[in-house]
Amino acid sequence: MIRSVVRGYGAALPKRVMSNRELESLVDTSDEWIVQRTGIRQRYIAGEGETTASLGAAAARAALDNAGLTPDDIDLVLVATSTPDNTFPATAVDIQNRLGMTHGYAFDMQAVCTGFVYAMATADAHLRAGLAKRALVIGAETFSRILDWEDRTTCVLFGDGAGALVLEASEGEGTNADRGILAAHLRSDGSHKEKLYVDGGPSSTGTVGHLRMEGREVFKHAVGMITDVIEAAFASTGTTADDLDWLVPHQANRRIIDGSAKKLAIPLEKVVVTVDQHGNTSAASIPLALSVALADGRIKKGDLVMLEAMGGGFTWGAMLVRW
Numbered sequence: 001m002i003r004s005v006v007r008g009y010g011a012a013l014p015k016r017v018m019s020n021r022e023l024e025s026l027v028d029t030s031d032e033w034i035v036q037r038t039g040i041r042q043r044y045i046a047g048e049g050e051t052t053a054s055l056g057a058a059a060a061r062a063a064l065d066n067a068g069l070t071p072d073d074i075d076l077v078l079v080a081t082s083t084p085d086n087t088f089p090a091t092a093v094d095i096q097n098r099l100g101m102t103h104g105y106a107f108d109m110q111a112v113c114t115g116f117v118y119a120m121a122t123a124d125a126h127l128r129a130g131l132a133k134r135a136l137v138i139g140a141e142t143f144s145r146i147l148d149w150e151d152r153t154t155c156v157l158f159g160d161g162a163g164a165l166v167l168e169a170s171e172g173e174g175t176n177a178d179r180g181i182l183a184a185h186l187r188s189d190g191s192h193k194e195k196l197y198v199d200g201g202p203s204s205t206g207t208v209g210h211l212r213m214e215g216r217e218v219f220k221h222a223v224g225m226i227t228d229v230i231e232a233a234f235a236s237t238g239t240t241a242d243d244l245d246w247l248v249p250h251q252a253n254r255r256i257i258d259g260s261a262k263k264l265a266i267p268l269e270k271v272v273v274t275v276d277q278h279g280n281t282s283a284a285s286i287p288l289a290l291s292v293a294l295a296d297g298r299i300k301k302g303d304l305v306m307l308e309a310m311g312g313g314f315t316w317g318a319m320l321v322r323w
């Protein structure tokens with residue numbers, strides 16, 4: 001059977017780092033509150049000329065270099081983002097153009113913080129259906145541009161950045177020993193819309209809008225939803241937490257990450273955490289965290305890695321990958 005195998009990874013961050021201390025001068029907050037409640041110490045903020053497309057293209061180039069491939073080898077560019085450069089065309093076609101590609105196809109996927117898991121599952125389906133042979137799957141965001149910088153309950157939480165993986169269709173045996181994506185479980189429930197949304201859009205207000213969140217309400221649902229899809233991925237593959245080498249969660253809040261790992265009996269030594277450095281970068285957070293753990297040698301070829309995310313919608317999902 002066809003498996004979608006990870007061939008390369010890359011990341012890109014804006015030049016500017018914003019510390020918790022700097023936020024103290026913008027809103028009524030403190031480094032202590034932010035660290036204690038979220039684990040975040042700093043985030044990167046896009047400056048002039050840095051956009052979702054420019055960061056995504058930089059991450060894509062890095063992933064191609066890491067894979068030893070060129071844009072000619074890619075036939076699908078899939079971008080997970082909620083902060084596109086334009087309402088249309090898709091940021092993915094902008095990135096395709098920046099890579100000098102006029103072949104293949106490119107499109108965006110919008111599932112907020114779960115976007116990267118949705119995009120990986122979608123690319124996997126396209127590769128297995130024979131629509132494409134190699135895909136660039138990119139998570140890229142500039143949430144700083146949809147934040148209300150006077151709202152301390154949200155502006156301290158988010159950051160900008162991009163990460164990318166190259167997926168390649170390869171022949172597998174159909175067992176858990178195969179390299180590649182072994183399982184994906186995606187969920188959504190639109191009845192939670194008001195708990196995390198942007199109060200604008202082309203068809204409603206004609207404006208871009210600002211992010212609004214009832215943090216406590218999101219928090220209440222997060223651990224249960226995350227553990228539910230991870231357990232579904234374990235059940236569908238006959239694996240358990242003991243088989244896992246790494247959990248790479250969406251990086252929203254250290255307390256959510258720790259709570260989910262504890263409930264699943266996954267030791268914290270097996271959990272990749274970058275929320276302290278990046279803040280919540282929505283669809284970019286998983287590929288950014290992967291890039292850190294791949295670059296420092298923690299995640300190795302053959303490792304069993306669980307990805308998970310939960311966010312606006314609500315949307316949530318988990319994916320089991322043999323690296």
Ligand code: UT7
Binds near residue numbers: 217310311
């Ligand atoms: O990626 C998408 C998914 N999003 C998430 O996963 C976010 C989920 N939610 C969270 O991570 C947490 O709910 C937050 C980090 C947003 C908030 O933490 P919390 O422990 O739920 O705090 P809270 O909202 O219950 O607020 C506690 C207190 C409040 O004051 P009172 O009412 O107790 O007097 C807030 O007004 O903290 C206050 N507060 C702040 N204080 C200093 C809220 N924001 C701040 C702030 N600085 N930035």
